[in-house]
Amino acid sequence: MSTPSASLAQPPTAGERWMDLGLRRGAQALAVGVLVLLAAIVVEIGAVAAPAVRERGVDFLTSSTWDTNRDEFGILPHIWGTLYSSLLALLIGGTLGLAVAVFISQRFLPRRLELLLKNVVDLLAAIPSVVYGLWGIFFVIPAIRPFTAFLHEHLGFVPLFDERSPGPNMLASSLVLAIMVLPTMTAVSRDAIATVPRKLREAAFGLGATRWECILGVVLPTAATGVFGALVLAFGRALGETMALAMLLGNRNEFNVSLLAPGNTLAALIANTFPEAQDHERGVLMYAAIVLLSITLVVNMLGTAILVRSSRKAAGARP
C-alpha cells in the first residue's frame, strides 16, 4: 500500500544532487561568460581606440572630413547617416510592421492564413543583407528614379529634395532598410498585442464599439508600451545594418539632409575602410566603432527595459 508513495518520496541521491548543483553552476558560468565576452569586446576595442580618443576627443564627433592623406578624420556625416537612415526606416517599416501585426492578430483572416502570413514576414529576416543590397541596386534604385527626379525638379527648393543622386541615395536605402526591420517590428508588436486581455476587447464590443474603434481605442493603447519597445528594437536592428547600406547609400562622407542625396553610415565606413586601413587609421576606426556600439547599446537597453515594463503591466492587468 505504501510502496508507491514511499518510492516517490525518496530523498535525492548524491548523484542527483551533484547533477543539480552542476547544472546550476554550469548555467551560472555560461551566463557570466556572456557578460565577460561583452566586456572583453569593449576592452579590446577600447584599448586600440584609446590613443585616438585622447588625441581627437570631441572634435572627431563634430567634424565632417574623412581624409586619410591629410590625417583629418570626423564622423559627423556618419553619425547623421546612421541615425537618419534608421529613423526613416523606422517611420516606414514601423508603420507597415504595426499594420501587419494588427492585420494578422485581430481575426481579419482565418487562423491558417494568419499563421501563413506571420511565417512569410518572419522569413524576411532570413534573407541575407547582401541579397537585400543587390535587390536595392538592381530594383529599388532604378524603380524610384523617375519619382526622385520628379521630386527634385518640382520641389527642389525644399531642403529635403534639394540635392539628388540618380544612383545610390538615402530614400532607396531607407526603403530597403524598412523591409529589413519589418520582421522585428511585426513579431514583437504582434506579441504585445496578443498580451491584451480578451476581456477588454469583449467589453469594448459589448459597449457597441466597432472593430476599428476597438483596435484603435482599446487594443493599441493597451499594447502601446510593447509596440514602443518593438520600435526601439527595430531601430537597434537598423542602426547596426552594414552590408545593404554599404551597397545602397553611396558611401559619401558628406552631411546632407536631402532624402535624394547619397550618404554614409558608421557601420559601412568601418566595413569599407578597415581592411586596407593603415595603423593610425585603425585607432580612429575603433573610435568610430565605440560610438556605434554606444548608440546601439543605449537603444537596445531602452527597448528591453520598455518591453519588460510592458509585460509586467500586462501580467498585472490580467484577472
Next chain:
Amino acid sequence: MLPRNLLLSASAAAALTLGACSDSSAAEAVTLSGSGASFPAPLYQTWFAEYGKSHPNRVNYTSKGSSGGKKDVIEGIVDFGASDSAMKDEEIAKVDRGIQLLPMTAGGVVLIYNLDNVRDLKLSRDSLAGIYLGEITKWNDDRIKADNAGVALPDVAIQPVYRADGSGTTFCFSNHLAAASQKWQSGPGAGESLNWPVGTGGKKNDGVAALVKQTPGAIGYVELSFAKTAGMPMASLQNKAGKFVAPSIANFQAALAGATLPANMRTFLPDPDGEQSYPIVTYTWILAYKSYPKAKLDAFKDAMRWCLTTGQGMSEKLGYVPLPEAVTSKVIAALDQLQAK
C-alpha cells in the same frame, strides 16, 4: 555486435590511411601561404591552382588587400605577401629577414561609363581630372565636347563613381591624376582611399561596375577584367604625349616598355611616356623574404619561377599584362638571390 565491429575496423582503417598520408606529405610536399592585394588576386589564384595540379607543392593565397598583405609580411605570419603599392623602405626596415620585391604582372585601370549611343568616348587629361574634381558636371560640357568632335553628347549630369573601400586600384588611378593634374595633386592627392570631392562610392571592383551599369550618366574606374565582364564601354584616355589611347593589353605593354626596373624592382608609372602608352598602368608585386628555411626556399623559388614563365601565358586572358622577357629575366635573377637560412 556487428555494427560495432564494423565501426571499429572502419576507424582503424581511417587512422591508417591518415597516418600514411601525413607521413608522405611531410617528406615531400610543402605548403606556402600568402596574402595581400586583391587587384591581381584572380590571376594569382588561377596560377596557384594550375601550379598545384602539376606539382606536389601547394600555394594558398588569401585576397585581403595590399595593406593587409604588408601587415602580414611584417608580422611574419605568411610565407609571402602581395601588394599593388610595393612596400616603402621604412616598412621593409621592420622585417629582419629583409624583403625582396618581385613584380609578377601588371594591369591597367580603365574608365567605364553609362551613356546611351555614345561609343568610343575620349577623355583628355584635363577632362578626366575635371570630372572627378566636380568641375565638369554635365556630359555636354565644352571640354568633353572638344575631346569628342562629332559625337552627340547628351545633356545629362555626370555621376562619378569611386571605390568606397581602400584599394590598390584607387592608388593607381589617383597616382595618375596627381601626375596629370596640378589641381588634383594639391587637392585630393594620391592614396589607397581619398577624400573625393564628388560622386558616390561602390564596394570593390564589382560594386563600382554595378553602380555604373545601373546609373545613367555614371562613370567609374575598375581594372580591365571587370570592365570586360560587365560588358561596359571603356573610355580612351589622353596620355602624356597627347594621344588618345584605348585600353588594351598591347597599349598597357607599350606603357610598361618605357620604364626600366631599378635594382629594388620598385617603380611606379603615374604618367608613362610614349605615343601608344595607356596612361593608367601599374606593376603589382609579390613581397618575398630574403631568406627562407631550405625546404620552403626551394618550393617558393620553384613556384615563382613557374609563374614567371609558364604562368605569364595565362595573364592576357584574365586581363593582365604578360611581362616581357627582359623584365621576367630580371625578376628571376632576383629570385635566385634569395638565401636559405
